[in-house]
Amino acid sequence: MAVPREFQSKQRRLIMIVSLSVASLLLLGLTQQPGLPIVPEALTAVKESVQQTFLPKPPRVGLQIGHLNPEEQPDELASLRINTGGYAFGINEVDVNKTTAYMLKDMLEFEGVEVDILPATIPPNYHADLVIALHSDSSPDVTRRGYKSAHFRYPRNKWEDELKADIDKSYFFFSGLPDDDENVSGSMLEYYAFNRARYKHAVSRSTPAIIVEMGYISNEKDRAFLSDPVNPAYALKRGILTYLAERGRYTPKE
Ligand SMILES: [Zn+2]
Numbered sequence: 001m002a003v004p005r006e007f008q009s010k011q012r013r014l015i016m017i018v019s020l021s022v023a024s025l026l027l028l029g030l031t032q033q034p035g036l037p038i039v040p041e042a043l044t045a046v047k048e049s050v051q052q053t054f055l056p057k058p059p060r061v062g063l064q065i066g067h068l069n070p071e072e073q074p075d076e077l078a079s080l081r082i083n084t085g086g087y088a089f090g091i092n093e094v095d096v097n098k099t100t101a102y103m104l105k106d107m108l109e110f111e112g113v114e115v116d117i118l119p120a121t122i123p124p125n126y127h128a129d130l131v132i133a134l135h136s137d138s139s140p141d142v143t144r145r146g147y148k149s150a151h152f153r154y155p156r157n158k159w160e161d162e163l164k165a166d167i168d169k170s171y172f173f174f175s176g177l178p179d180d181d182e183n184v185s186g187s188m189l190e191y192y193a194f195n196r197a198r199y200k201h202a203v204s205r206s207t208p209a210i211i212v213e214m215g216y217i218s219n220e221k222d223r224a225f226l227s228d229p230v231n232p233a234y235a236l237k238r239g240i241l242t243y244l245a246e247r248g249r250y251t252p253k254e
Contacts, residue, residue: 146180
């Protein structure tokens with residue numbers, strides 16, 4: 001069926017008006033200073049999805065050392081200032097998280113990936129290709145062992161499921177640790193550092209983020225595995241690189 005010429009030109013004009021409006025909205029969103037109250041929620045969402053679509057090179061990964069410097073938490077997270085992490089058999093959880101994070105940073109930088117080491121307090125709306133929060137577990141039951149991870153209770157963006165799947169697969173394969181998924185806790189599923197709806201000091205909604213519990217320092221076998229930071233760092237590194245490669249952000253060296 002032929003469309004009248006007049007209708008066609010009206011349609012073209014409409015398309016042009018809509019595209020111009022979208023473009024100016026995007027521009028407005030990108031040039032706004034973060035935190036200004038005149039930015040409507042919808043514009044923030046557009047800005048965040050643009051941020052994740054046009055990531056700069058090289059890829060950037062945020063590694064949070066669980067429980068590092070909790071006393072520096074801002075007022076909105078004041079209740080976490082005493083959250084110093086687990087302790088078992090002379091080992092502080094935060095030390096395991098820290099040595100693993102720095103080992104993983106070295107490994108990723110060798111692959112051309114930029115790494116930010118983050119303490120317990122996340123810079124407001126922190127943005128990167130991905131964020132991993134590093135924790136290790138402890139339990140009065142010394143037979144309890146294994147690895148588990150979680151993204152926010154409802155994935156905050158379309159990449160979090162994929163990130164979790166890649167990291168889990170790699171960690172199980174290279175660590176040989178059992179699956180401790182049945183002990184994923186509420187504080188993992190609503191991890192404060194990913195709770196952008198509630199806190200300013202949290203990872204941006206468009207940045208895929210997961211928390212990992214790398215094993216139990218209270219369990220003899222897990223403790224042996226965690227005692228050399230190369231072990232957990234390598235298992236995580238392989239998962240991170242797989243994810244980045246799937247997103248077209250990393251090409252393996254020959
Ligand atoms: Zn922890």
